Amino acid sequence: MPGWFLRGLRRGVVTTRYPARPDASAAVLPTPPAFRPEALTRELADRLCLICPSWALTRSGDVLIFDAGACTACGRCREAAPEAVTASGEFELAVTDPAHLVKRIPLLGEDAS
Numbered sequence: 844m845p846g847w848f849l850r851g852l853r854r855g856v857v858t859t860r861y862p863a864r865p866d867a868s869a870a871v872l873p874t875p876p877a878f879r880p881e882a883l884t885r886e887l888a889d890r891l892c893l894i895c896p897s898w899a900l901t902r903s904g905d906v907l908i909f910d911a912g913a914c915t916a917c918g919r920c921r922e923a924a925p926e927a928v929t930a931s932g933e934f935e936l937a938v939t940d941p942a943h944l945v946k947r948i949p950l951l952g953e954d955a956s
């Protein structure tokens with residue numbers, strides 16, 4: 844029987860102290876990506892849009908549009924371009940308006956020509 848279950852029965856506490864205190868498991872949770880604009884080119888943005896399985900990424904001109912509400916934190920974009928994409932470490936994404944989850948990231952990298 845898991846130790847946390849017995850501890851909960853003894854103390855009467857069956858949940859963690861989150862959100863009053865950060866939960867230790869948060870450090871290992873997959874999180875949506877964060878992007879480095881200076882490393883993003885149009886070509887790379889198009890590649891990221893194609894590999895994103897949930898259509899969380901689209902490009903409009905020189906802007907990468909990232910919908911964190913559609914992102915599943917699968918990590919494919921980060922694996923494909925570690926120089927331009929990192930894990931945000933942010934998993935608390937509750938908002939009252941879904942539009943607040945849409946980020947516009949300028950493409951500041953130099954396209955090869």
Ligand code: SF4
Pocket residue numbers: 875876894895896897898899900913914915916917918919920921
């Ligand atoms: S983590 Fe996955 S779902 Fe989220 S933007 Fe990257 S590829 Fe798309």
